Amino acid sequence: MSCACASDPKNQIKLVDIIKHTNEIYSFNFTSPEIDQWHEGDSSKLFLKVGNQEIGKKFSYASLPSESKIRFTTRIKTKRSEYKDYMSRLAVGDVLEITAPSGNFKLLRHNRPLFMLSNGVGIAAIRSLVKAYSNDGYGIPELVQLNVDADGNIYKDEFEAMNFNLSTFVSLYTLNRKSFYQTMDSELQRLLMKYVDTPYIYVVGSDNFVEDVIIYLKEMGILDEDIITDGHRHNGGSCGCSEHEGCGCGSNLIKTFASL
Template identity: 25%
Template sequence: MATDLPSYQSEVLSLTHVANDYYELKVKIPAGLHWQSGQYIRLGLPTKAVTDQKKVRALSPAAPEEAGYLQLATRTRQTPSSFKTQLLELQPGEAVTIYGPLGNFTLPTLDHPLVMFASGVGITPLRALIQDALSQKTTNPIELIFTAHDYHLYQADFEAWAAQHANFHLHIVKNRQAAQAALLATTQHYGNTADYFLSGSETVVDAVQTFLTTTGAINADQIHRDVLYGY
């Protein structure tokens, strides 16, 4: 339960409508909160009347702590929950509650390749992991396979990083067939020498893990999962 976790009071810095139903929320880092890239927090809205049974939502920072703020991104879908409806009404300076951090979806020792797969808004923890790895000046390959039907969140950032870092390779895809082709190519190239990071809905992550362990012959202990639940 979120109430059993360390909690911090903070405030909104900005809320931006990025595109379609994607939004980015920046929150001031409260004193005492520290996290590793890839971990997630739970966000509470103490000034709002959230009618959902779940009063908080899990969100993964899309940038390392060194960015100087909590960079959170989400999407609402066609019928937003009460929480998301209230979140979209937040104003700069408004209070929020942060619980956490949680999770172990974090970087391994950077001495071998990283293959990262994201679906939709699942890109958020991977953006932080990639930015962190590049800032550590790793020369090992980093492959990002990013699938979305309509809009690829942070695509411009990834394109800029790919232009700046010869070891970072970006694969933007829009359907299952293209995603599987890119995954198969990476497994054939790196095999079990790489760590595989998967982030997205439970259905997508389960399917990709099955594809990696069967068609790709990747050992299960090389695969790291981050599952997004609900909107």
């Protein structure tokens, strides 16, 4: 079944570079004559011709317009779907189509700290938020990002350089869930003691990760309104991706967690 967003207006992008972060994680850099503006946390559907079908999956922008490139970071496993197999065979110069950028996963500048939790390539969406914050920290006294990934520390070197140059930014990585929760507890307690207001907590990653983290945060007394997720909604409805296949960027939030 083709994507529910297949009828949306499309824009052309051209592949100009491929970055291999690990054996499974890649970034694809594109330019576009039609898209030159988007916001941190936005995403688009990337359409590929798989067999005789056109399939679109949603990817978060890992870059900002000021970088003059559209970057999508994703995991491509040895055992992969036809869609990801097609991605693995993309070459510099290929021209593809995407929907216009959209989304509500934005920086909140309400003079409260931000705590960003992600797993795996969910860090792609976090990168654009961190870059926007490093460019303009107005209304955000401190930003902490914490990622868990057993296979590699995506963007770790870049974030460490920001950590060194920006005293109000903290970047942390863990290799397993146990260490992740221990670090999250420690940082959350530090932020709660340092600031009058509870931090806004951003959560992005696989379905299981997001669900587990939200349950954990609620058990700690964190309110719904202080938890920010990229629900991958499209014009008020589902993005159209199947729960089995998931979305492309690692933020496979097909479910709604309001009832947890």
